[in-house]
Amino acid sequence: MAHTRQGGSTGAGTGGGGVRAFPSRPRRWFDRARELGFRYALLPLRIFLGVTFVYAGLDKLDDKTFLAAQGSGSIGELMRSVRDTSAVPWLVDRALTDPVAFGEAIAWGEIAVGVGTLVGLLGRLAALGGALISLSLWLTVSWQTTPYYYGNDLAYLMAWLPLVLAGAAAPSLDALIAKRRRRRA
Template structure:
């Protein structure tokens, strides 16, 4: 039987279904792609950082502060909406790329979990009953990835680890028993190379974000402040911020 036929055999697929990485792969890809998409939407949306737009991040933060259990923190964030808005978008993009590519997957999933938690405590907090809000679902959906990681399946970190062993002229895959010195050396080199990869991914995400904000800056927004009063302030004061645009919780909605 050919190797290709063996890969496609029922026994192989049955074995894969018992491996954490393969079981979590659909969930991992969905969550990762969703985060990347949400981050890109924010970077390329002209109204996202517009303080005069009722659909901007500042208006949504001010509206959420009225019901959020962390209203003080949300109000502080609204006062620095550009910084926190960009941090949310960048966090979604970098966490999503990490999850999809399998680079420090547990750390990236933890980032997604914390983002979902922040959305749950703000924009979704007033949802009744609670299970109608998507953010609590995303919050728990990230938990298996935080616990199990990518299992080395479609993982760039696993590729780096194998390449490191080959460069050190060690057996691939690693044998069942290996000296602690070799294990520590392989781990150290793998972490350094993976860290360099993360730096490249981060730089790429920053470049994409800069391009997105440039494009968004050249796109006229539909909002028009009345009589010199910012629409975000007016919406917050009336408690009637209109849903729409790119919500701060798009990573989980």
């Protein structure tokens, strides 16, 4: 992006019309750095949330104690323990109809959201999925945490919102697909 300076006088390097014929080098560098900053601003957040959700999902699927209807450390026991303090007890009741399936659904959902976020495929949809998982965990498991800011699910929910709004900018499969569509058009 070239910047020009408007002026009334003519002189060397102005092209005779008062417009500067060459861009200012420091300004060009600053603008490029700023553009790159905007372009990649959400990338660290995408990487963190993507890796965290993939890891959380795989950790749940690998933990046979967690994926059990009852017993210490099981999803069933966790759901029963938070049922009366949850903001949405009907959701906990629904999860308690088949706690193992609920735990597996959460785990696979976290993996899908994490992978989608990392590669930037359907970025807004993946982020919305992450936000909904975080919201459901906040309203059920973390709801009774006091003070509220000690519960990590609310912080994850807030972290997903910029990605819901902005989507997955470059580098992402969404950006690559959009670039190919523009070339064909």
